[in-house]
Amino acid sequence: MSYKRHLVTSALPYINGVKHLGNLVGSMLPADVYARFLRQKGEEVIYICATDDHGTPAEIAAHKAGLSVKEFCDQSHETQKEIYEGFALKFDHFGRTSSQQNAALTQHFCAKLKEEGFIEEKSDQQLYSIDDERYLPDRYVEGTCPHCGFEGARGDECEGCGKQMEPTELLNPRSSISGSTNIEVRETRHLYIKLSELDGRVRDWLDTRHDFSSLARAIGYKWLDEGLHDRCITRDLKWGVSVDQPGYEGKVFYVWFDAPIGYIGATQEWAEKTGGDWESFWKKPEEVYYTQFMAKDNVSFHTINFPATQLGSGETWKTVDNIKAFNWLTYYGGKFSTSRNHGIFTDKALELLPADYWRYYLMARAPESDDSSFTWADMQGVINKDLADVLGNYVNRLLKFTAKKFDGKVPEAGTWSAAEDKFLTETSALLADYNKHLANCEFRKAMSALRALWVAGNQYLAEQEPWSVFKEDEARAATILRTAFNFLSVIARLSEVVIPFTTEKLQALIHEQDKQGTWVTDMEAELKREAEDRTFEAPSDVLIQKIEDEQIAEFEGTFGSEAA
């Protein structure tokens, strides 16, 4: 594992609307924790994300809001960006797929694919709404199902009988945008990517993805084994990356084609902003380790479609080395639903509780092996026990007692004993676990190891009883408290990847703001640090406020406490 640099991306949140906690836990938050870990370890790493700006839903939402699509996306992008800042997501760049850079790249990929012979032109029949002055994507056509007579059937699928269909089959079709029935069938030309001929390249590539989870690999091979179908990569829309070919005026690339390219586009935005070298991440495959984070529904796009685009270009591009996929976070076992307003949205979450509470809870309960269920009581339990009781109380008891007995200074004198050796051995082992789990993107296990470190501090104090020892042997008490204090410095740094705001508070208390963003490599050196005239402040208020029963009752009243 000696890569010069690391590239981290998380699935691009769609521009339309505020995302819910399920979106956060399945992509951006774990990516942030992982990127922070690598950064703190001193690795060269960039974490890139962006909003996925294109597509019909954005157009329609803009229309409803009385804004141009551009204005709407500008606003929505800023809204989302602010929320993510609230969660301390430390993107190196949070870009947009509607950037100039992405447009140029998307057109570039298409041109290269064409040169390599992987682009084909086909004619197709699509429904055109004369009153809306636009072609209607399948799911924006409603009508009567030709199979069962259900009147609210959509152009892609009938909710009445579950059958799939072509929108041209619908009886009495109408636009679900305007309700207009003034609809006609028009002939339209589109570009297709010939995945059917790219399967060899994709398969050979997949064979080399040794770090993929068995899940990601299985999904990839399944698609390949069934045979890839050519896919249309253009649409008759105004909003999107224009297709720069004769005869394609008024057409744009389909979102699934330009969205993943947005990872590269956003890296270019980053490069322009910072003076960084985007090519060192995307054009030097052997030097870079690339990790993608996403939810399980997104895996096939990242194992097949996007790699096919990259490989089919005939150029050298960095492809993904590890895909970390998540299951769903559910709300009391039911689905989070944007349309039905079920569950908790990210903007609201930040109003209710501090970002660190969400970050820790969501990582401790990350849906890694199966869907996991959010409940308010569970969150209260985790936060109050782990953050407030175990971590918060360690800080409080240690700093208050030391301040009282040693006048706000880190105690001097005293000698290292067997008790400290034992403490060192135990905490070193826990740190090794923590490192390993973070490096492997096993977030539940990582949080468990972190918590064990917090517990270790309390155990040490409980066993050594500095409050009793102090009465007979002040020097011994000094050693215990200094060791515990040094350990607090360690804990603060190791916790930063998940609870950065709390770490900031802690480091302010112990006057170690300069340690922000650093990691712990040598536990022995840390624990044996001398007093060095260090000072600190006793906390005036508790570090972690508990979540009260009344709050839980209120939240359950507001958001509901059962599955949808």
Added chain:
RNA sequence: GGGGGUGUAGCUCAGUUGGUUAGAGCAGAGCACUCAUAAUGCUUUGGUCGGGGGUUCAAGUCCCUCCGCCCCUACCA
């Protein structure tokens, strides 16, 4: 319908290539301590590992089958 995933103590989850009495945290019970946010530490009660069948000296761990949930995907008359 096909493929993949998942079902382990009341709850949330670990369980390496099958091998001693199935583990952790929370919740419950008991004890210790009093520095601390009635906090902490220690001890401890809970499981026929979704059901059934099979292979094996030995299966939560492999095979078959059935049931529940999740994701992807495909549909015939």
